[in-house]
Amino acid sequence: MQSYSVTNNLPYFKYWCHFTTRIGSFDLFQWLDIPLYIKVGNAEQMTTWFHELVALREDSALTSRLREKAILLQMIACYLESVPIHILQQRSEEIERLDQLQKYIERNLHKSITVEQLAEAVHFHPNYLIKYFKKHFGMPPARYMQRKRMDKAKFLLTTTSQSMKEVAQQSGFESTNHFTKSFRKETGFPPTEYRKNVKGL
Structure with a gap:
């Protein structure tokens, strides 16, 4: 609960909004060592932005x-340009570890990847990796x-003329049949119909 008051004839106006900001899967403000508030350089511009937000x-x-x-991105950029940005050391190491996990998955998406292999890539115990992964992703x-396999399959379906078998293999599905069933369950369309509909837009 918050309350504000003034003690003279010079009241002030307060605007605020609550939001989260992510870069990829990372919460931006969780990783940065930055002040909780700043003195706004261009108060008129910030006020205009808030009025536009209310109207929208x-x-x-x-x-x-x-x-x-x-x-919101304009406001965040304005804020970040006004403060010295330091990535916390422990956060920096964590960002590197999460980046390693993402890159490992991207490089090996066409193969079957086990939790043990993922854990080995960042030197974690498999049980701990599952909790760690779920926390951050x-x-x-x-x-x-x-999800990454589906994203790759959608990309290949809409940007290439590869066969269903080739799309399935490159996206890491064990068979064309498995790919077709999984794709339909995820999107509501069989791959061939999805390709036709998207390319026809």
């Missing part, structure tokens, strides 16, 4: 949601890899 919030259009994000390793 009352509009239900899809484009309004995009414009909201654009304004928001899902277990198997689910994350499935």
Whole structure:
């Protein structure tokens, strides 16, 4: 609960909004050693942004949601340009470890990847890796890899003329049948129909 008051005839106005900011899978403010508040250099510009946010919030259009994000990114950029940025040492090491995990998965997506192999890549015990992975990526390793395989399959379907067998192999599915069933379960469409619909847009 918050309350504010003034003791003279010079009241002030306070604008605030709550949001999270991620770069990839990382919470931006969790990793940076930066002040909780700053003195705004261009108060007029910041006020304008807040007024625009309020107006956009009352509009239900899809484009309004995009414009909201654009304004928030402007505000964050303005804030970060005004403060010295230091990545906490322990966070820096963690970012490197998470980057290693992501790169290992990307490099080996066409193969079957075990939790043991992932754990070995960052020198963790497999049981600890599962908890660690879920904490930072928001899902277990198997689910994350499935999502990455689906993303790659969608990309190949819409940007190449490869056969279903080739797409399945390059995306890391054990068979074309398994790929087709998994893809339909995930998207609601068989791969051939998905390719046709997206390319026809």
